[in-house]
Amino acid sequence: MTKKPVIVSVVGARPQFVKLAPLAREISKSFRHIIIHTGQHYDFNMSDSFFSQLKIPAPDYNLGIGSGGHGSQTGRLLEKCEAALLSIKPDMVLVYGDTNSTLAAALAAAKLLIPIAHIEAGLRSFRRDMPEEVNRVLTDHLSSLLFYPTPTAKKNLRAEGIKKRLLLSGDLMYEILDQCLKRFEKKGPLLNRYQVEPEEFILVTLHRAENSDSLERLQKFKKILQATQLPLIFPAHPRTIKNLKKYKLLSEFKKIDNLQIIPPLPYLEMLNLMSQAKYVMTDSGGMQKEAFFLGRPCLTLRPETEWVETVTAGRNFLIDLSVSKLRRALKQPVRRRGTLKYKINNLQPSEIMRRAIANFLKP
Numbered sequence: 001m002t003k004k005p006v007i008v009s010v011v012g013a014r015p016q017f018v019k020l021a022p023l024a025r026e027i028s029k030s031f032r033h034i035i036i037h038t039g040q041h042y043d044f045n046m047s048d049s050f051f052s053q054l055k056i057p058a059p060d061y062n063l064g065i066g067s068g069g070h071g072s073q074t075g076r077l078l079e080k081c082e083a084a085l086l087s088i089k090p091d092m093v094l095v096y097g098d099t100n101s102t103l104a105a106a107l108a109a110a111k112l113l114i115p116i117a118h119i120e121a122g123l124r125s126f127r128r129d130m131p132e133e134v135n136r137v138l139t140d141h142l143s144s145l146l147f148y149p150t151p152t153a154k155k156n157l158r159a160e161g162i163k164k165r166l167l168l169s170g171d172l173m174y175e176i177l178d179q180c181l182k183r184f185e186k187k188g189p190l191l192n193r194y195q196v197e198p199e200e201f202i203l204v205t206l207h208r209a210e211n212s213d214s215l216e217r218l219q220k221f222k223k224i225l226q227a228t229q230l231p232l233i234f235p236a237h238p239r240t241i242k243n244l245k246k247y248k249l250l251s252e253f254k255k256i257d258n259l260q261i262i263p264p265l266p267y268l269e270m271l272n273l274m275s276q277a278k279y280v281m282t283d284s285g286g287m288q289k290e291a292f293f294l295g296r297p298c299l300t301l302r303p304e305t306e307w308v309e310t311v312t313a314g315r316n317f318l319i320d321l322s323v324s325k326l327r328r329a330l331k332q333p334v335r336r337r338g339t340l341k342y343k344i345n346n347l348q349p350s351e352i353m354r355r356a357i358a359n360f361l362k363p
């Protein structure tokens with residue numbers, strides 16, 4: 001009997017667990033699938049809750065990297081990923097999105113001459129001051145198979161001279177959301193817990209380094225929250241809380257009457273709230289897409305986005321941290337129809353990826 005090829009997935013942060021969920025199921029049909037969790041996210045609500053809710057197999061390796069500066073975190077990740085890959089000797093490594101875990105895993109694999117497949121290739125903000133932009137550009141250039149989700153992503157890759165082994169794959173985040181639609185009840189007890197009515201609150205998140213690490217940007221964020229009349233539910237990322245404390249802003253945020261600051265929420269609870277919010281206000285890339293898919297308008301707390309299609313469709317407003325842009329956006333009519341195409345030729349993204357990997361590895 002011939003042995004199945006060995007595929008390694010390296011994940012470490014929330015959005016990667018979400019993408020891994022549908023792919024892990026599909027990949028194990030044809031391959032031996034090994035999961036490496038880098039430990040970049042380690043709190044229960046940032047990690048374990050995703051594995052249990054989304055029924056992701058427990059990681060085979062946990063590198064326990066934890067937090068740190070970008071350089072030292074990436075350096076530790078590189079060293080530990082290399083050691084794990086040397087002992088596993090996989091036929092291919094799958095990396096997801098744009099975190100420090102993504103880049104370190106890709107670099108470790110490239111140096112061991114192991115082919116890499118990059119999921120969510122080709123996204124660009126064209127801002128090199130964002131750690132994610134550096135991670136995605138370098139990862140794309142190291143990869144042998146590039147699964148891109150949108151035509152814009154393909155254009156970006158071609159403009160950088162990457163022309164081979166590009167594959168339109170749809171979007172794994174939509175695939176898993178679709179599978180979970182029935183699991184988060186429309187009118188769950190969550191709204192009671194936060195004492196809000198459907199369509200009468202805004203769900204807020206903010207965690208990007210360029211926002212949460214800057215005193216000036218956090219002060220602007222406070223003004224945005226103060227300028228909003230509706231109840232605000234804010235599941236705050238630990239990084240943001242840490243910085244609000246550091247800049248002595250947390251007590252001022254707590255004084256905002258209509259604002260509830262709560263711990264990060266597990267995936268299904270987040271989708272439940274998102275699906276009933278009047279607006280989603282966020283600097284997260286994944287939430288811009290999820291809001292779009294759920295037919296909720298998004299107020300994006302950044303001047304640009306990698307998901308330009310959500311803006312041209314009239315459902316995502318780039319308000320940055322400007323109160324006047326916020327006011328203008330709140331007056332805009334919201335288009336509820338239309339969705340990003342996420343299945344290609346009626347195939348699920350995970351199936352497209354499994355087939356492409358099988359083709360790539362054919363002797």
Ligand code: UD1
Pocket residue numbers: 013014015040041042043044046047067068073098099100101131132207209238239240242
């Ligand atoms: C990372 C990704 C970002 C992604 C986000 C999803 C990079 C450069 N950034 O950002 O692209 O959108 O994940 O959430 O990789 N912390 C905890 N508990 C945890 C995890 C983090 O307390 O479980 C705190 C630590 O204080 C840490 C800080 O959050 O210093 C930042 O965590 P880190 O994983 O480095 O980056 P994120 O901001 O989460």
